[in-house]
Each structure stands twice: as structure tokens, then as C-alpha cells.
Amino acid sequence: MVERHVLGLSGGKDSAALAIYMRENFPELNIEYFFTDTGKELPEVYTFLGKLEGFLGKPILRLNPQRGFDFWLKEYNHFLPSPQTRWCTRQLKLLPFENWVKPMLAQGDTVFSYVAIRADESYREGYSSTNSNLKIVLPFREAGIDKEAVKDILEGSGVGWPEYYKWRSRSGCTFCFFQQKIEWIGLLERHPEEFQKAKDYEKDAIEHGSPFTWSKGESLSELEKPERIAQIKKDYERRMEREKQRRPVNPLRPQESYVDIDDLYYEDEGGGSCNICHK
Ligand code: SF4
Incomplete structure (x- = not known):
């Protein structure tokens, strides 16, 4: 032993x-x-x-x-x-x-x-x-x-x-459903072939009666429309700015307080995390 x-x-x-x-x-x-x-x-x-x-x-x-x-x-x-x-x-x-x-x-x-x-x-x-x-x-x-x-x-x-x-927080799983919408866009822009695979999985799931899409409230086909992308990016920037304003400055490290995507999880987007793998 x-x-x-x-x-x-x-x-x-x-x-x-x-x-x-x-x-x-x-x-x-x-x-x-x-x-x-x-x-x-x-x-x-x-x-x-x-x-x-x-x-x-x-x-x-x-x-x-x-x-x-x-x-x-x-x-x-x-x-x-x-x-x-x-x-x-x-x-x-x-x-x-x-x-x-x-x-x-x-x-x-x-x-x-x-x-x-x-x-x-x-x-x-x-x-x-x-x-x-x-x-x-x-x-x-x-x-x-x-x-x-x-x-x-x-x-x-x-x-x-x-x-x-740089574009994603927490999980390295390509298709993690905990991703925020801005992260799905990151996947689309950086790994379009993986985004396509995610779309294929989603289509297959919906055809089999799954009530879930990867991202809450919309399919990836809807999410990838240019006007929707623009809206999501704008919303992300607004939330990021708000979080920065809200964040109290740490007097011990005034230069170093940083905000990243990880800080912007919120329930409306189905935010949350996988406690096992998001570390
Ligand atoms: S919940 Fe965990 S295991 Fe599942 S896709 Fe997300 S990171 Fe991966």
C-alpha cells in the first residue's frame, strides 16, 4: 500500500x-x-x-x-x-x-x-x-x-x-454548451470547420427530437447570421465595459486587476460552468 x-x-x-x-x-x-x-x-x-x-x-x-x-x-x-x-x-x-x-x-x-x-x-x-x-x-x-x-x-x-x-474561457472542449455566444463566434472565426461540425451535431440532435441547442435559445445557424454576430459582439463589449467599471480596483495591485470572458458568465446566456473540467 x-x-x-x-x-x-x-x-x-x-x-x-x-x-x-x-x-x-x-x-x-x-x-x-x-x-x-x-x-x-x-x-x-x-x-x-x-x-x-x-x-x-x-x-x-x-x-x-x-x-x-x-x-x-x-x-x-x-x-x-x-x-x-x-x-x-x-x-x-x-x-x-x-x-x-x-x-x-x-x-x-x-x-x-x-x-x-x-x-x-x-x-x-x-x-x-x-x-x-x-x-x-x-x-x-x-x-x-x-x-x-x-x-x-x-x-x-x-x-x-x-x-x-484570447477568445474563450474555461473549457477546451470544442463543443462545450457552457460557451457564451461570443465564444461560439470565436469558434466560428478561428475554427470554422469545428463550428461546422457543431452545427452538424446540432442538426442531427434536433432531427432526433432533442429540445437542446448548443447555445440557449437559438441554433448555431441563427447565431452565425451576420446581423446576429454584430449584435452579440456589441452586447459583449457593453458587458465587458460594465464589468470593468463595476470592478473595484485592488489597492495592492491597481495595475493588475483584469477582466476576462470568464467574468461575464451570466444566466441569461445559459451561463454556468462545468466544475470538473473548467479549471
Ligand atoms: S461540460 Fe465539461 S465535459 Fe462537457 S463539454 Fe463542457 S467542458 Fe467538456
């Missing part, structure tokens, strides 16, 4: 910063880094993981689900994953992790799983463990590391930001 230390990378900024933080502050721990690959990730995710591997000096284990997105889509009657039925997280993120740690726990190992919940976030569902030998550790909360500190860690290490943060 041994102790294992595991840290899941999502391709996003918080888990990357946590890996860097652990490497720098707890080099004595033999941490096993892993990435649960949905098979529907943005190409930027793999580039970023490669950069991170360079910094960490070890490979990030890829955990591939036995059955991919298309299999599960059929199992769920062609209904797109949605906040109500988040089968993608369950089948493509959680299950591969559970299958990976199961033999460790079965042989009596204690598994410490490091999770990047920041000090400025509330502890949300999704990380509770049902096995007493699987211990969830939240180092950022313990050390008071907030969003600004995550930025410092990423930039200070030289690893920097995932490239997709």
Missing part, C-alpha cells in the same frame, strides 16, 4: 497553475499528472499541454475514455449534452478518472487528488469523494491563491496562458 498523488489537468489555466505551483513548492511529491481527453478538444489544448510537460519535466498521462463522444451521443438518443444532462462530464471526464484510480484504491493505496479550486471561489459540488482512501486536496484554497495569483504563477513560470483564452 502506497500513497499516490494525482493532479488532473483540464487544459485550462487554474489546473495548469496548480501543477506549476506544486512542482515549485512541493518538488518532493511524485505527482502523476493526467488529462482526460474527450476526443473533442481544441487543438490549442494539446499545444498547451506540451508546453506544460516541458515545464514539469514529465509527461502528462492521457486518459482516454473507452468509448468516445459519438458513442455516448447515440446512447443518449442524439441529445446534445446540456446543463440538465451533462453526460459528457460523466462519461468522458469522470468515468475515465474513476477507472484509472479504481485499481489503486482496490489495492489499498491512498490517493491524494489535487484540485484547483481557488481561494476566491466557493467550494462547489463535483469533487466529493465516495472512497475514504481518495483524498481531495485544495492547495490554492489552503494557500489563499486567487485569480490574480494564478495569473502570476502562469506568467512567472514562462508557461503563460492557453492560447484559446
Whole structure:
């Protein structure tokens, strides 16, 4: 029976910063880094993981689900994953992790799983463990590391930001339904072939009676119309400006308070997040 230390990378900024933080502050721990690959990730995710591997000096284990997105889509009657039925997280993120740690726990190992919940976030569902030998550790909360500190860690290490943060926040899953409308437009503009695939999935879902479109209240075909794009961009800029005005200046870091797409999630757009993979 041994102790294992595991840290899941999502391709996003918080888990990357946590890996860097652990490497720098707890080099004595033999941490096993892993990435649960949905098979529907943005190409930027793999580039970023490669950069991170360079910094960490070890490979990030890829955990591939036995059955991919298309299999599960059929199992769920062609209904797109949605906040109500988040089968993608369950089948493509959680299950591969559970299958990976199961033999460790079965042989009596204690598994410490490091999770990047920041000090400025509330502890949300999704990380509770049902096995007493699987211990969830939240180092950022313990050390008071907030969003600004995550930025410092990423930039200070030289690893920097995932490239997709220029137009997208949180998730590297290409088709994540938690995307804001402005992010769908980002996908259309940067990865038009992926946007087309998303449209095809949506069309197929609607034909099979799915009540869900990827984006709340409209199909991607409606969203990609030029006048609608212009409207969404205008709305995004207005919200961004409002958020900047609203944001109190941090007297300790007056220059550094920053607002990004991540700050603009709101319920009207079906805002929310995947607590498992948006880290
Ligand atoms: S990031 Fe989005 S698409 Fe990916 S598993 Fe989580 S909820 Fe599903």
C-alpha cells in the first residue's frame, strides 16, 4: 500500500497553475499528472499541454475514455449534452478518472487528488469523494491563491496562458454548451470547420427530437447570421465595459486587476460552468 498523488489537468489555466505551483513548492511529491481527453478538444489544448510537460519535466498521462463522444451521443438518443444532462462530464471526464484510480484504491493505496479550486471561489459540488482512501486536496484554497495569483504563477513560470483564452474561457472542449455566444463566434472565426461540425451535431440532435441547442435559445445557424454576430459582439463589449467599471480596483495591485470572458458568465446566456473540467 502506497500513497499516490494525482493532479488532473483540464487544459485550462487554474489546473495548469496548480501543477506549476506544486512542482515549485512541493518538488518532493511524485505527482502523476493526467488529462482526460474527450476526443473533442481544441487543438490549442494539446499545444498547451506540451508546453506544460516541458515545464514539469514529465509527461502528462492521457486518459482516454473507452468509448468516445459519438458513442455516448447515440446512447443518449442524439441529445446534445446540456446543463440538465451533462453526460459528457460523466462519461468522458469522470468515468475515465474513476477507472484509472479504481485499481489503486482496490489495492489499498491512498490517493491524494489535487484540485484547483481557488481561494476566491466557493467550494462547489463535483469533487466529493465516495472512497475514504481518495483524498481531495485544495492547495490554492489552503494557500489563499486567487485569480490574480494564478495569473502570476502562469506568467512567472514562462508557461503563460492557453492560447484559446484570447477568445474563450474555461473549457477546451470544442463543443462545450457552457460557451457564451461570443465564444461560439470565436469558434466560428478561428475554427470554422469545428463550428461546422457543431452545427452538424446540432442538426442531427434536433432531427432526433432533442429540445437542446448548443447555445440557449437559438441554433448555431441563427447565431452565425451576420446581423446576429454584430449584435452579440456589441452586447459583449457593453458587458465587458460594465464589468470593468463595476470592478473595484485592488489597492495592492491597481495595475493588475483584469477582466476576462470568464467574468461575464451570466444566466441569461445559459451561463454556468462545468466544475470538473473548467479549471
Ligand atoms: S467542458 Fe463542457 S463539454 Fe467538456 S465535459 Fe465539461 S461540460 Fe462537457
